[in-house]
Amino acid sequence: MMKSWSLLICAAITAVCQPGFAAEGIALHGETVVRFASVEQGRELLLRHDEFTQSLSRFDLECRLNTNEEVTADDLLKFMASHVIEWTPEDRQRLSPVVTTVGEKLRELKLPLPPIVWLVKTTGDEEANAAYCRGPAIVLPKSMAENPRGLERLFAHELFHVLSNSNPDLRNRLYELIGFHACEPIELPASLRDRKLTNPDAPTLDHYMTLRIDDKPVDAIPILFASVERYDPNKPGSLFRFLTFRLLALAREDGTLRVLENEQGPVLYEP
Structure with missing residues (x-):
């Protein structure tokens, strides 16, 4: 029986440590938590249509997709989603204190942030190695996510856009x-x-x-x-x-x- 319980506990711990496990996330501000998106979750977030896709020009599409053929926003979304990659344990260890530090600085404020802010990691090839946000998701290219320099400022910057884009009156x-x-x-x-x-x-x-x-x-x-x-x-x-x-x-x-x-x-x- 003890052996069975040990196996169950090990299995549970392993499941929680898997990159795609939703868990409770990292407390950020009020009821808001930050979660690391799995590849599947990240792709789902980036495939959504929003103000960004509605605002795209011909050059936006052609340059991002490296073509001058007829392409659509759906083509771009599929391309962007294809560049989502998995967070590593080292990434999580690097970014978790950043989230906590920013959360501490927001403690005295009452900000209408979404319940979940997602962190999505990509190769960076989909958006010229730039960080950006899409809805409640902050997208970090590999080159930035793996570089501790400036991460706190970068996260705070993108968090502002998550806040302002989800609250037009406040923006x-x-x-x-x-x-x-x-x-x-x-x-x-x-x-x-x-x-x-x-x-x-x-x-x-x-x-x-x-x-x-x-x-x-x-x-x-x-x-x-x-x-x-x-x-x-x-x-x-x-x-x-x-x-x-x-x-x-x-x-x-x-x-x-x-x-x-x-x-x-x-x-x-x-x-």
Whole structure:
């Protein structure tokens, strides 16, 4: 009988230690816990449609999938999901104290975080080795997940996006603190629409700021777009190779903000 109980206990411990075991997770803030996603769980999280997939441009798809053939958001989601990999015991040991430390710093706040924040590990090949969030999931590429340097700041950064993306009203109030005002999503002209580069952390163009240029107020919205018209798979490169950051000027027509254009096209300012 003792031998049988020993075998059962060993089996239970082994099960809990398996990467895919949900368990209770690491306490983060209030009722929120952080869990390490198994490969299966990570793929399920990355296959979901959301604001990111709804905001993708032609260049987003072509560059990420290294093609200029017709591709869809579903093609990209399958590609992203295929790069999910397993967390190792060393990864968990490295990241668990990071989660605890950030949680301690949030102790005095009351933040409406989702009940579960998932950590997903990938090869990094799906998003130019960048960390990002998708819904309640924080995605860390292998190169960052296995490097203890800067992990706390990185986790806190992505956690902010999980919080803000799941609470639009709170996001608007927080953005107001740094000078950004909420607006309806800006419709881009054809010259920029297919070249827009979409950041999974902040996929929509729906917050603008008012600048002073030549001593006049100018409404503008930050935008990322490709430096070339079309992606060429014969000259491959990550998103960062083509990334251009500008402030896109806006004009108000009948109470609605629209892109300001002149004879050369959309009015863009260098930050």
